[in-house]
Amino acid sequence: MSNAYKLTVNGGNAFDVTEEGLSQLDAISTGPAHYHILKGNKPYKAAVTHADFLAKQYTVTVNNNSYTVDIATALDQLIKAMGFEVGASKQVNEIKAPIPGLILEINVTVGQEVKENDNLLILEAMKMENTFQSPRAGIIKSIAVSKGDAVDKGQLLIEFE
Known part of the structure; x- marks a missing residue:
């Protein structure tokens, strides 16, 4: 398995990201869960406002706009392609x-x-x-x-x- 991730933002836009690509991101931590990011010489203020580690879902605020980001590893993507859902459980009725x-x-x-x-x-x-x-x-x-x-x-x- 590679160190690639699929990021889905607000349930729609999907981006493929690698650990190497993330390491080249110009980001500086300015406090707990707060970051200053430069991309294309344009500054961004970002903060992780909510984190659900087990569900791999995060709410990130960038320049006062909130985004829900779902993270899927290569294994998560493979399991979903096989027709299974990670963390899905039977609903007791x-x-x-x-x-x-x-x-x-x-x-x-x-x-x-x-x-x-x-x-x-x-x-x-x-x-x-x-x-x-x-x-x-x-x-x-x-x-x-x-x-x-x-x-x-x-x-x-x-x-x-």
Whole structure:
């Protein structure tokens, strides 16, 4: 793999950049995340105002104009060309009972907005109470069980919009 990057600015314009090209850039750090850049004898003030290192996305302000920059390495580009997305994860839209048990408590209602890790319900199985937490932020679309219901393994409990 080469040390080449594809920079996508504001979701549209794409630029191919190499580490060698970046090293030839006339830029001086003027403070934390602030830079003075000369390009073609024209000065620019730049600042990195937001950085999401894991998503490889940055917001850069140049002469008071903000730009969102996505950075993709050669490996990222190859993975995308193969039909995969880097960092993509499966969206959980429903919660099913992992084991048979009895619904002791339901802590949400249909239409309620929940955050990740909010308590949804408690299932008693084999004399143990199992608390189910929300795997993601979202809105409760339906609740397929009621307090006191006996459920089977794999039975739908809660569905997200």
